Amino acid sequence: xxxxxxxxxxxxxxxxxxxxxxxxxxxxxxxxxxxxxxxxxxxxxxxxxxxxxxxxxxxxxxxxxxxxxxxxxxxxxxxxxxxxxxxxxxxxxxxxxxxxxxxxxxxxxxxxxxxxxxxxxxxxxxxxxxxxxxxxxxxxxxxxxxxxxxxxxxxxxxxxxxxxxxxxxxxxxxxxxxxxxxxxxxxxxxxxxxxxxxxxxxxxxxxxxxxxxxxxxxxxxxxxxxxxxxxxxxxxxxxxxxxxxxxxxxxxxxxxxxxxxxxxxxxxxxxxxxxxxxxxxxxxxxxxxxxxxxxxxxxxxxxxxxxxxxxxxxxxxxxxxxxxxxxxxxxxxxxxxxxxxxxxxxxxxxxxxxxxxxx
Numbered sequence: 001x002x003x004x005x006x007x008x009x010x011x012x013x014x015x016x017x018x019x020x021x022x023x024x025x026x027x028x029x030x031x032x033x034x035x036x037x038x039x040x041x042x043x044x045x046x047x048x049x050x051x052x053x054x055x056x057x058x059x060x061x062x063x064x065x066x067x068x069x070x071x072x073x074x075x076x077x078x079x080x081x082x083x084x085x086x087x088x089x090x091x092x093x094x095x096x097x098x099x100x101x102x103x104x105x106x107x108x109x110x111x112x113x114x115x116x117x118x119x120x121x122x123x124x125x126x127x128x129x130x131x132x133x134x135x136x137x138x139x140x141x142x143x144x145x146x147x148x149x150x151x152x153x154x155x156x157x158x159x160x161x162x163x164x165x166x167x168x169x170x171x172x173x174x175x176x177x178x179x180x181x182x183x184x185x186x187x188x189x190x191x192x193x194x195x196x197x198x199x200x201x202x203x204x205x206x207x208x209x210x211x212x213x214x215x216x217x218x219x220x221x222x223x224x225x226x227x228x229x230x231x232x233x234x235x236x237x238x239x240x241x242x243x244x245x246x247x248x249x250x251x252x253x254x255x256x257x258x259x260x261x262x263x264x265x266x267x268x269x270x271x272x273x274x275x276x277x278x279x280x281x282x283x284x285x286x287x288x289x290x291x292x293x294x295x296x297x298x299x300x301x302x303x304x305x306x307x308x309x310x311x312x313x314x315x316x317x318x319x320x321x322x323x324x325x326x327x328x329x330x331x332x333x334x335x336x337x338x339x340x341x342x343x344x345x346x347x348x349x350x351x352x353x354x355x356x357x358x359x
Contacts, residue, residue, distance in 0.1 A: 001030045002347055005086035005106075007077070008035035008052065009094035011225075012271035014044040015162050015255065016092060023340045029347075032084050034077060036096070039225050043252035053080060056096065058226075074099035081106060088347050092158075098131065105130065107350040109343060113158040114270060114292045115139050132346055134339070142293035152346075154338035157294050159271070159278040161339055164331025166256045166279070173261055176249060182219040183263050183321055185212055189233065190268030190286065191225055197289070201268045204286035207313040208266050213240045215319060220246045221258060223272075263322045266307075270295065277303040280329050284317050 004024055006017055014035075021031050033050060035041050037057035045052050056073035073096040081089075081104055089108040091097045101108040107130040115135070134152040154161075178184050187209070190201035212218050220240070224230035230248055240246040256275055259265055265276040265283040270292070276283035277298045284305045285295065291306065298304035305316055 001028060002087045003030040003032055003084065004343065004347070005032040005034070005081065005084065005089040005097075007089070007091040007094040007097040008033065008041060008045075009038065009091055009096070010036070011039040011041050011044060012158075013092045014041060014048060014050070016158060018048060018050075019162050019165055019336050020090075020339060020343075023336065024343065027340070027344065032080075032086055034080060034097075036073065036094075040252055047252040047254070055080065070095050070099065074103070078104060088343070088350065090343060102131065107131070107346060109134055109152070109346055111135070111158075111339075113139065113274075113294055115142075116290045116292060130350065134342055136294060138297045139293045142296075152342040154335050154342065156332070156335040157274055157278065157298075158335075159274045160332065160335035162336070163256065163275065163278040164333055164336070166260070166328070166331075168260050168328070169254070169257050170261070172253065172257050176221060176247060176253075176258075177244070178219055178221075178261070181217070183215070183217050183319060184219050184221065184261065185319075186221045186223065186258055186262040186265045186267075186272075187212070188223045188265075188267035188269055188272045189225065189229060192229065200288040201286050204288065204307055204310070204313060205266075205268055207310050208284075208286060208307070208317065209237065211313060211317065212266075212319075213237065213245060218245065218319070221262070222246050222248050223255075223258075224248060225269075260328075263320065264318070266317070273304055274298065278329070281322070282318065282320075286313075 006021065008014055008017065024031055033052040035045060035052045035054050037054050042054060055076045077096055077100040081100055086106060089097055089101045089106050090111070092111045098108060098110055109132045111134045113136055132150040132152055134154065136157050137153045137155055138157065140153045189205055191197060192202060212220050222233060224233055234241050237246055255272065256279065259276050259281050260279055262281060265272060265281055266286060267273045267283070268286045270287065273283050273285045274294065284307050286307045295304060299306050307313055307316060
């Protein structure tokens with residue numbers, strides 16, 4: 001039985017890999033799961049009841065520390081890889097796994113959906129014939145394959161891999177204390193510890209929060225990226241928290257379900273924006289890093305509104321109830337099927353049980 005090692009490096013990777021894991025197991029593969037304690041990863045692992053080895057954690061945004069922690073975690077992962085002897089490794093941009101695989105000679109697939117984060121990966125991967133890149137076709141069409149020969153693609157966007165499996169659960173509203181007469185806005189602050197962080201994102205986020213808190217019928221469900229950010233936001237918006245105008249869920253929630261039961265979404269990060277777009281929920285992005293091909297595609301097709309300045313916050317964000325008659329968009333399994341097929345092709349290309357067991 002071939003063994004595929006999946007490393008969950010950040011929160012969005014947990015729902016993304018859920019159906020992939022299921023499909024790989026149906027095709028006779030054994031799946032080894034590792035994860036990094038970053039953002040809400042551990043909460044989501046518990047929420048989805050995934051058995052996983054948590055190895056390493058996030059150490060903040062300082063570049064030197066980031067490099068050092070990536071290398072240290074790679075060494076930690078190598079110990080597990082040497083013991084488990086996987087045939088193929090897969091992640092959504094886990095640099096630690098990529099480094100560990102390169103040192104051990106394990107074939108790997110690095111999935112990504114933001115091309116600017118992959119430029120350095122592409123330069124490294126060009127020299128490593130046992131490593132592959134996989135991205136949405138939108139990126140391939142807009143930017144080519146970055147000069148990388150071992151390039152794979154799939155239709156749609158990353159969120160199309162798992163959104164078709166979504167089933168709404170209305171119990172989330174009473175669980176969070178959301179009332180039918182309220183305008184529910186789900187808000188995700190900018191990733192202020194990410195390497196691509198732009199302070200302008202926080203200025204737009206603050207402006208949006210000021211507009212939302214000034215409206216009497218809004219309920220803001222705030223999803224901070226870590227405890228420190230949550231504490232800072234509670235301090236900054238103390239009055240709104242005290243009146244329960246702003247709430248932070250006490251435990252991990254199904255992000256898709258929360259988005260579906262929201263009237264609109266405002267986010268400083270990519271995944272929640274694209275999840276809302278995939279569900280046809282109005283969504284506004286205050287992300288001010290370089291706009292990738294996927295977000296540009298969604299913007300061009302009026303599925304995502306890019307907020308670029310303070311005036312846009314006031315003029316473009318429409319505070320309107322969605323109503324309860326909205327239907328789920330018809331999903332397709334094309335993205336999931338292609339991702340899994342690509343993994344199986346690479347596994348076959350390198351040969352099952354191809355890991356260098358002599359190490």
